[in-house]
Each structure stands twice: as C-alpha cells, then as structure tokens.
Amino acid sequence: MGELLRAFLPPYRKKTLTGMACKAVEVVFDLITPMIVARMIDSGVANRDLGVVFRLGALLVVLALIGYLFTFVCQRLAATVSQGMGTDIRDALYHHIGELGAADIDRFGTPSLVTRVTNDVNQIQVAIAMGIRMLIRWPFIALGSIVAALLIDARLGLVFLVCTPAIAAVFWVVMGRSIPLFRAIQVKLDTVSRITRETLEGVRVVRAFGREGEEERRFALAARDQTDTAIAVGRLSAVLNPVTFLIMNLGVVAILWTGAYRVDAGSLTQGEVMAFVNYMTQVLVSIGYVANLVVVFTRGSASATRVMEVLKEEPSIADGSLNVSQADINERAVPALSFEDVSFSYGGEGERALSHVSFELPAGSTLGVIGGTGSGKSTLASLAVRLYDPVEGKIAAWGEPLPTYELKSLRSLVSIVPQRASLLSGTVRSNLSWRKPQATDDELWEALSCAQAKDVVSSKEGGLDAPVEAGGTNFSGGQRQRLTIARALVGDPRVVVLDDSASALDYATDARLRKALKDLPNHPAAIIVSQRVAAVMSADQILVLDHGRVAGLGTHDDLLRSCDIYREICLSQLKPEEVGA
Numbered sequence: 001m002g003e004l005l006r007a008f009l010p011p012y013r014k015k016t017l018t019g020m021a022c023k024a025v026e027v028v029f030d031l032i033t034p035m036i037v038a039r040m041i042d043s044g045v046a047n048r049d050l051g052v053v054f055r056l057g058a059l060l061v062v063l064a065l066i067g068y069l070f071t072f073v074c075q076r077l078a079a080t081v082s083q084g085m086g087t088d089i090r091d092a093l094y095h096h097i098g099e100l101g102a103a104d105i106d107r108f109g110t111p112s113l114v115t116r117v118t119n120d121v122n123q124i125q126v127a128i129a130m131g132i133r134m135l136i137r138w139p140f141i142a143l144g145s146i147v148a149a150l151l152i153d154a155r156l157g158l159v160f161l162v163c164t165p166a167i168a169a170v171f172w173v174v175m176g177r178s179i180p181l182f183r184a185i186q187v188k189l190d191t192v193s194r195i196t197r198e199t200l201e202g203v204r205v206v207r208a209f210g211r212e213g214e215e216e217r218r219f220a221l222a223a224r225d226q227t228d229t230a231i232a233v234g235r236l237s238a239v240l241n242p243v244t245f246l247i248m249n250l251g252v253v254a255i256l257w258t259g260a261y262r263v264d265a266g267s268l269t270q271g272e273v274m275a276f277v278n279y280m281t282q283v284l285v286s287i288g289y290v291a292n293l294v295v296v297f298t299r300g301s302a303s304a305t306r307v308m309e310v311l312k313e314e315p316s317i318a319d320g321s322l323n324v325s326q327a328d329i330n331e332r333a334v335p336a337l338s339f340e341d342v343s344f345s346y347g348g349e350g351e352r353a354l355s356h357v358s359f360e361l362p363a364g365s366t367l368g369v370i371g372g373t374g375s376g377k378s379t380l381a382s383l384a385v386r387l388y389d390p391v392e393g394k395i396a397a398w399g400e401p402l403p404t405y406e407l408k409s410l411r412s413l414v415s416i417v418p419q420r421a422s423l424l425s426g427t428v429r430s431n432l433s434w435r436k437p438q439a440t441d442d443e444l445w446e447a448l449s450c451a452q453a454k455d456v457v458s459s460k461e462g463g464l465d466a467p468v469e470a471g472g473t474n475f476s477g478g479q480r481q482r483l484t485i486a487r488a489l490v491g492d493p494r495v496v497v498l499d500d501s502a503s504a505l506d507y508a509t510d511a512r513l514r515k516a517l518k519d520l521p522n523h524p525a526a527i528i529v530s531q532r533v534a535a536v537m538s539a540d541q542i543l544v545l546d547h548g549r550v551a552g553l554g555t556h557d558d559l560l561r562s563c564d565i566y567r568e569i570c571l572s573q574l575k576p577e578e579v580g581a
C-alpha cells in the first residue's frame, strides 16, 4: 500500500491533508459536546435555569452546523481524491499492460488482469476514501474520550481503563480470525467470477454438448465454498456486538453505581456522570469503526500488492531504437526475414515449442509453413512479429536483429493475421485502420479487395462505416477472417504473416487471395501458415514442422522427393495427379 501511495498520492496531497484537517475539527467538536451537555445539566437543569439551557442548547446547534460543514467538505474531498486516484491507477495499469509482452500476459492470465484493473482498484479506492474520512476520526475520538474522562475524574476513569482494553481485546481476537477469512473470500470470489466468465463465454458450446448440468454443479460448488466462508465470518462477527455491548453496559453500571456515591458525597456532579456515560459510548463506537478500518485496509493493501505486481513487471519485450522506413527497406538486398537456429519454449524452460529452426525469406517471396496440430506453426508466426523473443538463436529482419527495431517501426513493416480473428467493437473502418489511422477509403478498399472481403463490406449497410460488435459477432467466421487479412494489408507492410488465416475460406477463395497477394504492385513477402497442402504448395519455399523441428525445407517438388512427412501429408489431402511429380 505504501508503495502505491507514494506513486499515486502526490498530486492529491493537498486535498488529502485538507480533508483530514476538516475531520480533525469535527473530532474536537465531538469531544467537547459531552462537556457542554454536562454544563447544561449542572448549571441549567440543576438550578432550574432555562436561560442557561437555551444558551448552551443554541451553542450545541451552532457546533453541530459548523461540524456538518466540515464533514461535508471532508466527504467531498475524500470522494474526489479516491476517485481521482483510482482513475490514475487504472490508466497506469492499462497503459502498462499494453506495454507488456505476450509472455508476461500469459503469466498473469487475462482474467486476473481484468480483476486487477476493476475489482482491486475499487478496493483501493474504498480504502483511500475511508482512510481520509475515518483514520483521523475514530482513533482520536477514542483517545480523546479517554483523556477527557480521566480529566473529569481520575478514579471513575479507571472504569475506562478496564473496559476499553477488554473491548479492544474482543475485537482483536475476532478480527485476527476474520481477516484471513476475508482474504479467502476474495480469492474464492475470483474463482466464482472465473467460472461465470468461462461458462458465459462458451455458453453455446456448453448448450450444444448438453453440459449445462455439469457447469451448474461446478458453479454451485464454487459459490457454496464462498458462501461457507462468508457465513463463518458472519458467525465470528455475530459474537462481536453482544459481547462488546455487555462489557460496555457493565462499565456504564459501574460508572452510575460509583458515580452515584460520589455525587452524593458532593465530589462529582450529575452532569459529569452523564458526560462519562457519553464518552464511554463514543469509545465503544470508535473501536468498532477502527476494527472496520482494519478490514478495509487489509483488503486495500492486498489489492495494492496485486496492482503493484503488475505495475512493477518489466515488459519482457524491450523496445529498440532502430527506425527504418519502407523506402529504406526496398533498397536492401538482404532477406526480409531470417531465423537462425531459433528455439523457443513458453515460460522459458520446459518443452520446446520450436527447436533449431532456420530459414530465410527473401524480399517479395513466399514461405509456406505446414505441420500438424501443435507442431509450432503459430509459435513461429508469433516470433516472426516479435510477440515473444526466442530462447535461443537469432531472428533478423533486413539483416538487423528484431530487438534493435523500434517496435512501432517493426510492426509497421511486418504485419500478422492471427489464427484467431479478433475484431473490436466499432466500425469496419475503425477495425481496418489499426495499422494506419489516416488510411484513405481507397487504401481500405484496396486491402479489402485483395483480402477477398470487398463483397462482405459492400453488402453491409453503411459500407466502411458498418458497425462491428464486440468480438465481431455480427460477422461470420470467414468474414471475420477476411477482415483481419485486410487489416494486416493496410499500410503497405513488407512482410505479412498469415497464421492459418484462410482456414475458413473455401479453396477457390483461398487461391484467389494468394494470387491477389502476389499481384499487388510491390507485393510483400509472405509467410503462409496452413494445414492444407493446397495453400502452401505453390509457395517459393515450404517449411515442414514436426513437433517444433524442421522436418524439411524446400520447394514442393524437392520436398516430395526428400521429405517423408510432407509426402504423407500431400497424399492424405490430394489426389496423386494433383500432387504431381
């Protein structure tokens, strides 16, 4: 929590201090009120002097009004500071997550990042607001009440010195047991929301497979678990009120009892006894609030730790400084992309998703990548656009290692069509112009036409301004794929990586897409990943992947002769006369 406050509190320091100062004024007023009431009883009521009663009554009203004004200012400042800081923390988190590499995000997991940006920041906001409003108030009221009581009469004050620690001890024991449970509730809540999210996202599949029953049971189990913990906390807290009230009322009995004798003996006034009882109540109430504060701060600081974990994560993909323009690139005679003995595994160690992969992709040429499921094709594609860095080996673009490039520059030169087509809510235009925000309509249509997506867009009402719903759900799978291909082509990339991007296209459309790519004036080099031989057989080179290793690299004819795996794949998908050779 401290670290987070050091980072985000400074802009709000003045407001926070003012808010706390306002609260301090309120505390002083609260502390003198019982004294005034005592005076009212002793000089007013006892002497039947209505004038004194009214005068002191009016004073109480004035104090209450002024106190109200200060409270109002404090609440307002607390709200401004907590909301403002919450927004700042969210912005910082969002910005930082954007800078993290794919490997870092894998490590946290998307659902956890979502919870951190939303729920955890909320907890922090609550803690900050409570801190401003309560941190000054209740501890000081408790202390002040005790001191005031002791000043009135030290002997009667002994009752305080016995009751207060007793009540505090009860809170200590109960809180000590509940706080770990509160933490557990948070974690269990995470599980409940994860299951909810999973099931809702996959609701169609769940229905199609008739798994509603299982999913309900899974949810019920998690919800039950969370409920049980919450009930356990409830049971503990249920002890709190009766016990503390018992102690307090015993204290009041003691005060009235001994107070009565002292009043009789003339060493104490009735008003002072009343003041004692009032201070006693204030102490009790404040201990309750302090306990509440402890809970809120515990939750807040757990959340702050989770937020700081993300903010302190160094992006694993460090930005370089090399800024190369498309024009420079066109001049170079080196391969557009080269892999040199590249190995990679997710999470750094463990099983290799790719091992010892080498190839060169000359400018303007095409490389087909084929291999079974899980053979490392998508991994190769992600490495080529530097979503991850290889564990071993070197990847270079136009002769320069990828890490030397400024990411922005690299991404404008090398574009990817990911295996899972993803569109964001907005319009067709807003989705297509990611790579080049100022792209003209002509450029967008050109990309659409190359991606065989012209009809998709022109048949939608609004054309380029047709709405796209979150996740692109108002487009079919194939239409989404074509739109993401068009998006990758906007802004004239020099290398395009198509990761199984034509899987939802029919053979004829797929063939037209490849031809259109080749026919582009100044066409980019392309890596075409596919499980279909037909999609890669006409490529300049074909890389055959098998369990992350290169099983063959060459042209279709070469591979038919030299690579058993390739020949097998061909014969399983094509008629012998289509295979050729």
Ligand SMILES: Nc1ncnc2c1ncn2[C@@H]1O[C@H](COP(=O)(O)OP(=O)(O)OP(=O)(O)O)[C@@H](O)[C@H]1O
Pocket (backbone or CB within 6 Å): 106, 346, 353, 371, 372, 373, 374, 375, 376, 377, 378, 379, 380, 419, 500, 531
């Ligand atoms: N984010 C990830 N975290 C951990 N392991 C992963 C991750 N992505 C892929 N893998 C593993 O890496 C290996 C290669 O996966 P990859 O996605 O590259 O296969 P692929 O050839 O693209 O398969 P497909 O044809 O099904 O798309 C697989 O064993 C997979 O389990």
Ligand SMILES: [Mg+2]
Pocket (backbone or CB within 6 Å): 377, 378, 379, 419, 500
């Ligand atoms: Mg894949």
